[in-house]
Amino acid sequence: MTSKGSIQLVETSDTIDEDREHLLVVDMEAGEGEAEPKFSIRNLTTEQVISEAGRPILKGINAEIPKGMVVGIIGPSGSGKSTLLRALNRLWEPPPHTVFMDGRDICSLDVLSLRRKVGMLFQLPAIFEGTVADNVRYGPQLRGKKLADNEVHKLLTLADLDSSFFNKNGRELSVGQAQRVALARTLANDPEVLLLDEPTSALDPISTQNIEDVLVKLTKNRGMTVVMVSHSIKQIQRIADLVCLLVDGEIVEVLKPNQLSHAKHPMALQFLQLSN
Numbered sequence: 001m002t003s004k005g006s007i008q009l010v011e012t013s014d015t016i017d018e019d020r021e022h023l024l025v026v027d028m029e030a031g032e033g034e035a036e037p038k039f040s041i042r043n044l045t046t047e048q049v050i051s052e053a054g055r056p057i058l059k060g061i062n063a064e065i066p067k068g069m070v071v072g073i074i075g076p077s078g079s080g081k082s083t084l085l086r087a088l089n090r091l092w093e094p095p096p097h098t099v100f101m102d103g104r105d106i107c108s109l110d111v112l113s114l115r116r117k118v119g120m121l122f123q124l125p126a127i128f129e130g131t132v133a134d135n136v137r138y139g140p141q142l143r144g145k146k147l148a149d150n151e152v153h154k155l156l157t158l159a160d161l162d163s164s165f166f167n168k169n170g171r172e173l174s175v176g177q178a179q180r181v182a183l184a185r186t187l188a189n190d191p192e193v194l195l196l197d198e199p200t201s202a203l204d205p206i207s208t209q210n211i212e213d214v215l216v217k218l219t220k221n222r223g224m225t226v227v228m229v230s231h232s233i234k235q236i237q238r239i240a241d242l243v244c245l246l247v248d249g250e251i252v253e254v255l256k257p258n259q260l261s262h263a264k265h266p267m268a269l270q271f272l273q274l275s276n
C-alpha cells in the first residue's frame with residue numbers, strides 16, 4: 001500500500017530538548033484533502049503510572065495521527081504501545097490536555113460517547129452469550145436502538161462474514177471468525193476510529209488477511225482512522241500508511257512503512273533487525 005502522506009520529523013530523539021517537547025509532524029502531500037489530525041497528542045506522560053523499571057511508561061509523547069490513515073505502532077515489549085493505544089479512548093485515563101480528538105480534549109468528552117467513536121479490538125475477541133446477530137446488535141441496543149436484520153447483514157458483510165453467520169451461536173466460532181464478529185459489533189457503533197491491539201496475533205494467515213483487507217477497505221471507503229499495535233513488521237508494511245516506533249515510552253521515529261530500514265535510533269534499529 002502506498003503512503004498517503006509524507007512525514008517530517010521536526011525533532012527526533014537525537015535532538016530532544018530537556019523537557020522532551022519533541023514534535024512529530026505528519027505533513028500531508030498537497031491535494032490529499034484530509035490534512036487535519038484525528039488525534040493530537042501533546043506531551044503525554046504517565047506520571048501517575050510507573051513501570052516495574054521505575055520510570056513512567058510514556059514519556060512526553062507528542063504526535064499527530066492523521067485522519068483516514070492506518071497508523072502502526074511497533075516497538076519492543078514493554079515499550080508502552082498498549083498504554084498509548086488505550087490512552088486514545090480512555091481505557092487508560094490520560095492527564096487532561098494531553099490527548100485531543102478533532103481538536104477537543106478527550107478528557108472533556110463523555111467517556112461512553114468517546115468509546116463509541118473510538119472502537120477497540122484486542123488480541124483475543126470476547127464474544128457475548130447468544131448469536132452472532134445478538135452480538136452485533138449489542139452496542140445500538142444499549143442506546144435503545146434495535147438494528148434491523150438487513151442492517152446486521154450489512155455489518156457482517158463489512159466484516160467479511162456471509163449471511164450464514166447471522167444465527168450462529170458465538171460458541172461455534174473459530175478465533176478468526178470471532179474476531180470478525182467483534183469487528184462487526186464494533187462497527188455497529190459507527191466508529192470514526194478503530195484501535196487495534198495485536199488483532200491478528202492469534203489468527204492463521206488467511207484470517208489475518210481477511211481482517212487486514214477489511215481494515216484497508218474501512219480506511220479507503222469510509223475514511224476511518226485505524227491505529228494498530230502489531231508485533232509483525234510484515235503486517236505493518238502490508239497495511240500501514242505510517243509507522244511510529246516506540247522505545248522506552250518515547251516515539252523515537254515516525255516513518256513510512258517502506259522506510260523502516262532507514263530508522264536511525266539504535267534501539268529501533270536493533271528491534272527492526274531482530275524482527276525481520
Ligand SMILES: Nc1ncnc2c1ncn2[C@@H]1O[C@H](COP(=O)(O)OP(=O)(O)OP(=O)(O)O)[C@@H](O)[C@H]1O
Binds near residue numbers: 051075077078084
Ligand atoms: N497499570 C499499570 N501499572 C503499572 N505498570 C503498568 C501498568 N500498565 C502497564 N504497565 C507496565 O508498563 C510497561 C508498558 O506496558 P504496555 O503494555 O503498554 O507495553 P507494550 O509495549 O504494549 O508491551 P507488549 O508488547 O509486551 O504488549 C510494562 O512494563 C507494563 O508492565
